[in-house]
């Protein structure tokens with residue numbers, strides 16, 4: 001089902017949760033989804049619980065039996081790119097009689113198919129990889145069971161006005177035709193960039209699930225079967241000042257929000273998210289596009305040399 005934005009798709013699913021029920025999400029997810037859940041959970045009296053996906057028992061421990069309705073996960077997690085095991089989460093959630101929704105925006109269906117791994121719903125911000133040209137906002141919800149909840153989501157979409165316009169639908173179809181080649185290209189380039197900068201003297205760490213050193217690499221190998229995508233984060237040595245200096249010094253990579261387009265972007269997440277952000281102040285998030293990988297490496301090198 002198509003929606004006017006990724007958040008409209010997420011909101012339509014959450015709208016189906018009855019008062020008194022529980023929604024569980026990882027501590028770090030796209031901050032727009034978490035802000036929506038935090039604000040609405042107070043008003044609508046459903047219980048929002050955050051869990052730490054790095055702790056093996058954390059999901060199971062956070063579940064309130066009889067109350068749990070939806071567990072919503074995002075993988076890889078923006079902007080640390082931690083990887084959550086979808087199959088393992090689905091087993092725990094189903095045992096509790098609830099449903100698992102996966103925001104797979106960063107891992108589109110060319111690389112990850114959450115329904116095959118046991119998820120009940122998959123959400124995408126189609127604004128990102130599915131469209132790939134940064135010229136529309138759109139959202140997708142996918143399921144493999146047409147049940148009462150699905151019918152209710154359709155009702156909410158229509159009656160709350162979250163439909164996708166005809167022109168955006170046409171643009172999205174155009175973008176989808178090149179998804180496989182775009183994703184393959186940006187995955188190859190991002191891996192090269194991550195490998196190049198992993199041990200660079202001006203950076204503290206490079207976070208990319210395709211790196212063997214990444215804590216989620218083993219799960220990513222199983223779950224991201226056709227590339228690890230174009231999203232990576234670099235922790236610059238120093239703090240916010242140094243990270244911002246590098247971001248402003250880039251000449252090919254553009255400083256802008258959003259991700260998953262043909263052009264490479266950089267973003268200082270902590271500034272975007274504001275004082276409540278838990279993102280490290282020295283973190284720069286890169287969305288690698290389809291430009292020449294050597295040009296991108298040279299661009300980051302020259303920006304780092306200004307430190």
Ligand SMILES: Cc1ncc(COP(=O)(O)O)c(C=O)c1O
Pocket residue numbers: 005006007008030032033074078103105106124125126127137138139258
């Ligand atoms: C992982 C993820 N999910 C959902 C969204 C929200 O999508 P939209 O901007 O289409 O509402 C975003 C947007 O950045 C995102 O990164």
